[in-house]
Amino acid sequence: MSLSQAFREKSFDDLPGWDEDDHLAAFAAFRRSAFHVLTKPYRSGGLGVDFNAFTEAYAAARTVSPTDRAQARAFFEHHFIPAHIGGESGGTGLVTGFYEPVVDASSVRTERFAVPLLSRPADLVDIDDVNRPPGMDPYLAFGRATPNGPVEYFDRGEIERGALVGKGLAGKGLEIAWLADKIDAFFIHVQGAARLTMTDGRFSRVTYAAKSGQRFTGPGKILSELGEIPLEAVTMQSVRAWFKAHPDRIDEILWRNRSYIFFREAAVDDPELGPIAGAKVPLTPGRSVAVDRLLHTFGTPFYIDGPSLTAFDDKPFRRLMIAQDTGSAITGPARGDLFAGTGHAAGEIAGVVRNPADFYALIPRPLVPGAGR
Numbered sequence: 001m002s003l004s005q006a007f008r009e010k011s012f013d014d015l016p017g018w019d020e021d022d023h024l025a026a027f028a029a030f031r032r033s034a035f036h037v038l039t040k041p042y043r044s045g046g047l048g049v050d051f052n053a054f055t056e057a058y059a060a061a062r063t064v065s066p067t068d069r070a071q072a073r074a075f076f077e078h079h080f081i082p083a084h085i086g087g088e089s090g091g092t093g094l095v096t097g098f099y100e101p102v103v104d105a106s107s108v109r110t111e112r113f114a115v116p117l118l119s120r121p122a123d124l125v126d127i128d129d130v131n132r133p134p135g136m137d138p139y140l141a142f143g144r145a146t147p148n149g150p151v152e153y154f155d156r157g158e159i160e161r162g163a164l165v166g167k168g169l170a171g172k173g174l175e176i177a178w179l180a181d182k183i184d185a186f187f188i189h190v191q192g193a194a195r196l197t198m199t200d201g202r203f204s205r206v207t208y209a210a211k212s213g214q215r216f217t218g219p220g221k222i223l224s225e226l227g228e229i230p231l232e233a234v235t236m237q238s239v240r241a242w243f244k245a246h247p248d249r250i251d252e253i254l255w256r257n258r259s260y261i262f263f264r265e266a267a268v269d270d271p272e273l274g275p276i277a278g279a280k281v282p283l284t285p286g287r288s289v290a291v292d293r294l295l296h297t298f299g300t301p302f303y304i305d306g307p308s309l310t311a312f313d314d315k316p317f318r319r320l321m322i323a324q325d326t327g328s329a330i331t332g333p334a335r336g337d338l339f340a341g342t343g344h345a346a347g348e349i350a351g352v353v354r355n356p357a358d359f360y361a362l363i364p365r366p367l368v369p370g371a372g373r
Contacts, residue, residue, distance in 0.1 A: 093334025
């Protein structure tokens with residue numbers, strides 16, 4: 001596998017603000033991936049950043065313990081070479097934000113708590129090129145098992161109107177928890193995880209398990225196309241405000257997003273960290289980024305320069321991030337979703353992030369011809 005020509009080699013001096021970043025925080029996130037790959041390697045992305053080229057850097061990360069930012073910076077400079085990568089049209093990249101909501105929930109349905117979060121149904125099957133029926137949308141990675149072979153799974157509207165109940169799945173214990181608000185449930189679907197404050201005093205977490213398979217269509221895009229919210233004013237906050245003002249139109253809008261998410265329960269082992277995500281390590285607030293998994297390799301460090309993004313700490317966003325998640329809406333070589341953390345404050349940050357940014361992938365030196373130490 002050869003390195004894509006989309007990468008343009010740079011020096012660390014070319015990275016705006018590189019010397020001022022907290023590389024120690026980024027190293028902690030990178031180190032988590034370094035230990036995970038001992039049990040299961042990451043798959044190499046399509047742009048040629050071969051997972052095997054990380055071997056030396058990962059081995060070093062498991063044995064060294066930088067005590068300050070300078071030592072951590074030296075680690076990354078020793079093992080990697082920065083390379084700029086542009087957007088799909090060669091222009092600037094784009095970053096958005098995501099977070100882990102915290103919501104009240106009940107383990108049983110009540111008059112107040114009546115919106116379920118569902119676990120993966122037994123008839124939901126993975127679809128690939130081996131078992132994909134002729135004519136099925138090649139995008140679909142999940143389907144519904146039938147005696148005549150897999151078919152497209154029920155979409156959001158069908159599920160919320162009772163399709164699963166109608167197929168005999170009632171009483172099968174699919175309901176992990178019940179929420180009080182349909183909009184809270186929907187945004188948990190969007191974020192892919194949540195912490196739950198249960199009515200019995202327990203704390204729990206749900207994370208992504210599978211999806212119905214259809215393409216994601218964001219409500220912000222829908223409301224913009226309908227002329228309800230100007231595109232430049234679309235944020236999570238403005239979308240929530242519109243739903244609050246138009247409760248009679250919630251289903252109309254949400255059902256246009258056919259994709260439906262199923263969850264699994266998970267422990268909250270470290271309250272300072274986020275859920276275990278695509279790269280199978282806990283997300284680090286402000287240091288984990290979701291990328292296009294088909295193009296990039298999990299564990300790759302990305303230095304992201306977003307001069308107009310100030311939501312994180314009231315100064316231009318210039319941080320070393322580690323690729324540790326993905327998402328169906330995250331497509332393209334210079335597209336990232338920044339993990340802001342857990343709870344309301346993190347949501348206030350994540351909900352307003354939609355900024356142009358330059359992406360610099362840190363490429364393992366073995367992949368860069370002539371790269372010395």
